[in-house]
Amino acid sequence: MTLKGQAFPDGFLWGGAVAAHQLEGGFDQGGKGLSTADVMTIGGNGIPRKVTDGIDPNEFYPNHNAIDFYHRYPEDIKLFAEMGFKAFRTSIAWTRIFPNGDEDQPNEAGLKFYDDMFDECLKYGIQPVITLSHFEMPYHLVKEYGGWRSRKVIDFFVKFATVVFKRYKNKVKYWMTFNEINNQTDFESSHALFTDSGILPKPEEDNEKLMYQAAHYELVASAEAVKIGHKINPDFQIGCMIAMTPIYPLTSKPEDILFAQRAMQTRFWFADVHANGFYPKWLLNRFDEKNFNLDITDDDLKVLREGTVDYIGFSYYMSFAVKDTGKLEYNESHDRVDNPYVKASEWGWQVDPVGLRYALNWFNDRYHLPLFIVENGLGAVDKKTADNKIHDDYRIKYMTDHIREMKKAVLQDGVDLIGYTPWGCIDLVAASTGQMSKRYGFIYVDGTGSLNRYKKDSFDWFENVIETNGAEIE
Ligand code: P53
DSSP: OOOTTOOOOTTOEEEEEOOHHHHOOOTTSTTOOOBGGGGBOOOBTTBOOOBOSSOOTTSOOTTTTTTOHHHHHHHHHHHHHHHTOSEEEEEOOHHHHSSSSOOSSOOHHHHHHHHHHHHHHHHTTOEEEEEEESSOOBHHHHHHHOGGGSTHHHHHHHHHHHHHHHHTTTTOOEEEEETTGGGGGSTTSSSHHHHHHOOOOOTTSOHHHHHHHHHHHHHHHHHHHHHHHHHHOTTOEEEEEEEEOOEEESSSOHHHHHHHHHHHHHHHHHHHHHHHSSOOHHHHHHHHHTTOOOOOOHHHHHHHHHOOOSEEEEEEOOOEEEOOOSSSOOOTTTOEEOOTTSEEOTTSOEEOHHHHHHHHHHHHHHHOOOEEEEEEOOOBOOOBOTTSOBOOHHHHHHHHHHHHHHHIIIIISOOOEEEEOOBTSBOOOOTTTOOSSSBOOSEEEOTTTTOOEEEOHHHHHHHHHHHTTTTTOO
């Protein structure tokens, strides 16, 4: 079957994705409280960001002003509309709605901001796709409750979810609960636990145990939100959000294959719980072996069974490889090896378009649920020429290669795919490094002061992809 001339199914949601803290700015405006993203300094390629105890006037916090989408969204959404976006994935900053997280009443100014911004999208027929918690939570919940260490945070999250579900029930259909909930599998890295769960481990604590406990509370909170959301509007589609990085065995040695399988189980059990509504047995055995004695109640297990997700939202940037280490326990911070068959980006991310087709089939076989690619893209340094052009042919190539594999998965393999919203459709602050120079967008943002917007070559290219519904990708 030839791919040329074949379009994606009608209604396919082409668009773009961002997250509140990475583009809005206005970190202290409209009554917004301080979030975990607001206490993270700038880092660099290979240089971790610092998490400070509150705001240190001597540090630079790139998320505070970001690209000022808070004030400029009408201009930006107009550009998205020009590209023909059908969907715009962003998140609601929890701290605009509940500045400290534990208030009784929500902040009306924050609710109004999203009302107005969603209306601006809907005016052009762009539907907002909303993540409830994208790498941020109220900093107050970190200071007072230890972040997701605390069971109490389930109630705060569910309250936040209920307020926004009710408020936007006629404006938003597609929701996701926790962004890349499984990134904290890398629990030894400098801030995976902080960005996912608002946890700064103390030296004497066991990061692995902290991670499993926090993830359990998040999964319960997610399931509770799914149940409530379906009551508020039965048409809601509420998904999870998983960072999909296929983990391949480096060789066909059986021990390598088995180890890679366990690595996949270790990185993706979160999706099992979200989608199946129960824990896989191997993991319960692991908890026992390690004497974790986690706080998991029978009521929790009931909620997990009742609040399974409607679809799997996932990001896809890269794949990993592993080889047997002699013990069947995958440690994400140590056990990854380079894959000689794929090339890495400037930031060391192993670019692998075929892995996207593999990932789509893997999810489809395992969960039999609709899938939604809610992030994909190439972080690169872009150069603006003297006449304000950005020739980002490398980005067009990256995306063409990925859309081609996605097309095979949908048209040939029969995967049920809702849409494709590439990451950072407008340049924004990188999550891992805080840099503005790691760019993903179709729209260039001059981060050095003017914050002016410029269309890159990929802007016109993507406009054509959407207009032809992918028919020209071969
Ligand atoms: P940046 C690690 C691995 C895969 C995806 O990342 C990741 C991360 C954490 O950085 O994050 C997602 O900006 C995330 C976005 C993030 C995007 O990928 O570090 O959902 O918030 O910006 C790209 O290049």
